[in-house]
Amino acid sequence: MxxxxxxxxxxxxxxxxxxxxxxxxxxxxxxxxxxxxVADVFVPVLDMASRPFxxxxxxxxxxxxxxxxxxxxxxxRAENSQLKRAQIKNSQLxxxxxxxxxxxxxxxxxxxxxxxxxxxxxxxxxxxxxxxxNRGTSDGVQKGQAVINEDGIVGRTITVGNxxxxxxxxxxxxxxxxxxxxxxxxxxxxxxxNSPYPKxxxxxxxxxxxxxxxxxxxxxxxxxPHDLPVGQVVEIGSESIKIKLSAKLYNLNYVSxxxxxxxxxxxxxxxxxxxxxxxx
Amino acid sequence: xxxxEVKAExxxxxxxxxxxxxxxxxxxxxxxxxxxLDNIFPFLSLIGVYYWSIFKPHLIPVSLVFMLGVLxxxxxxxxxxxxxxxxxxxxIFVVRQGSRFLEREFLFNWLxxxxxxxxxxxxxxxxxxxxxxxxxxxxxxxGQIMLxxxxxxxxxxxxxxxxxxxxxxxx
Numbered sequence: 001m002x003x004x005x006x007x008x009x010x011x012x013x014x015x016x017x018x019x020x021x022x023x024x025x026x027x028x029x030x031x032x033x034x035x036x037x038v039a040d041v042f043v044p045v046l047d048m049a050s051r052p053f054x055x056x057x058x059x060x061x062x063x064x065x066x067x068x069x070x071x072x073x074x075x076x077r078a079e080n081s082q083l084k085r086a087q088i089k090n091s092q093l094x095x096x097x098x099x100x101x102x103x104x105x106x107x108x109x110x111x112x113x114x115x116x117x118x119x120x121x122x123x124x125x126x127x128x129x130x131x132x133x134n135r136g137t138s139d140g141v142q143k144g145q146a147v148i149n150e151d152g153i154v155g156r157t158i159t160v161g162n163x164x165x166x167x168x169x170x171x172x173x174x175x176x177x178x179x180x181x182x183x184x185x186x187x188x189x190x191x192x193x194n195s196p197y198p199k200x201x202x203x204x205x206x207x208x209x210x211x212x213x214x215x216x217x218x219x220x221x222x223x224x225p226h227d228l229p230v231g232q233v234v235e236i237g238s239e240s241i242k243i244k245l246s247a248k249l250y251n252l253n254y255v256s257x258x259x260x261x262x263x264x265x266x267x268x269x270x271x272x273x274x275x276x277x278x279x280x
Numbered sequence: 281x282x283x284x285e286v287k288a289e290x291x292x293x294x295x296x297x298x299x300x301x302x303x304x305x306x307x308x309x310x311x312x313x314x315x316x317l318d319n320i321f322p323f324l325s326l327i328g329v330y331y332w333s334i335f336k337p338h339l340i341p342v343s344l345v346f347m348l349g350v351l352x353x354x355x356x357x358x359x360x361x362x363x364x365x366x367x368x369x370x371x372i373f374v375v376r377q378g379s380r381f382l383e384r385e386f387l388f389n390w391l392x393x394x395x396x397x398x399x400x401x402x403x404x405x406x407x408x409x410x411x412x413x414x415x416x417x418x419x420x421x422x423g424q425i426m427l428x429x430x431x432x433x434x435x436x437x438x439x440x441x442x443x444x445x446x447x448x449x450x451x
Contacts, residue, residue, distance in 0.1 A: 017349065018361065025359060057313050
């Protein structure tokens with residue numbers, strides 16, 4: 001009798017696991033809601049558990065910085081005087097740029113930082129690259145927002161709970177981010193492939209990319225603001241061009257969730273509406 | 281003697297196998313900030329389920345193994361049900377072998393674990409590849425299996441210490 005009960009119990013839970021695997025693969029809202037709810041409960045635990053690693057990492061970085069403080073000071077002084085000269089030049093260019101944009105009625109993108117969050121977990125799997133952060137809908141975070149850190153892009157939110165969110169990293173196989181070549185402005189797509197080095201796709205025929213070329217976000221897709229650092233070309237193979245991301249996705253501490261929208265001048269919006277009405 | 285042992289395993293103390301495996305699940309999800317570990321982190325939850333299925337299977341029933349697997353799937357962002365299914369299969373395999381496991385030495389358990397870890401890793405790779413609809417890098421899973429096998433003695437030693445707490449209380 002006990003053996004029979006045991007077999008029934010095993011069979012029942014195997015069926016349940018298979019049902020979850022098949023039903024959950026389509027990411028229905030019920031499953032996503034359930035995932036977000038459970039994550040909300042466990043994120044504070046993971047947050048507490050991850051703090052010692054964060055402290056240890058901070059201490060290691062601090063000692064590294066301390067070792068090079070004098071040479072770093074000299075380098076920064078030289079860089080500072082260079083930047084001061086560049087600043088004067090840039091402010092003149094910014095005025096020119098603004099004047100020309102007004103003339104052309106170019107839409108300005110506005111970037112709002114929704115929240116700053118702490119990364120509390122890793123996927124622990126080579127096949128699914130995502131991470132949990134300790135901010136959710138109660139902090140204004142929504143699904144599909146860009147996640148960045150001081151080095152560059154990190155990913156975008158895919159599941160949002162009340163006090164936690166899951167971020168799909170730029171290295172995940174399901175990640176697609178519109179990017180451009182900094183030098184020429186050629187638009188491409190950054191495709192994750194679960195390796196630490198995502199690949200570039202949709203490079204126009206005839207266009208060339210060199211190792212070391214800088215990649216920035218293009219702003220298309222309305223998720224990532226334009227001109228954010230993405231990474232550098234590190235490998236040009238026959239089948240793919242590999243990118244080393246600026247942000248170290250294996251060593252994330254704090255990230256920002258940003259919202260990006262294009263705002264046009266009221267005159268331009270009115271003109272667009274008039275044009276549409278005329279067309280009808 | 282046996283009834284005293286069972287009595288001691290009731291209540292909160294009896295949850296030690298579940299809690300220790302839960303800790304292993306959570307340890308799998310922390311960020312260790314090491315580049316080389318990112319893609320080959322060992323299957324710690326597999327070690328927990330394997331160990332307790334040998335020594336205290338009645339304290340880690342299929343329902344709890346299912347819960348642990350689902351929790352890992354949720355928190356890792358992987359396919360819901362994948363780890364739950366694989367961990368249940370491991371438990372069934374170990375329990376089916378009966379008490380013969382207990383009669384052998386640690387080295388024998390480790391050798392059986394090598395077989396279990398390889399099958400577990402390959403099934404993990406197959407399900408993940410089917411889920412993503414693209415064959416995934418086999419080297420990553422190979423690295424994960426190797427690291428899991430290598431770390432097994434250390435984790436098993438830690439779990440034997442937890443088991444000692446259970447046995448000590450029953451004396």
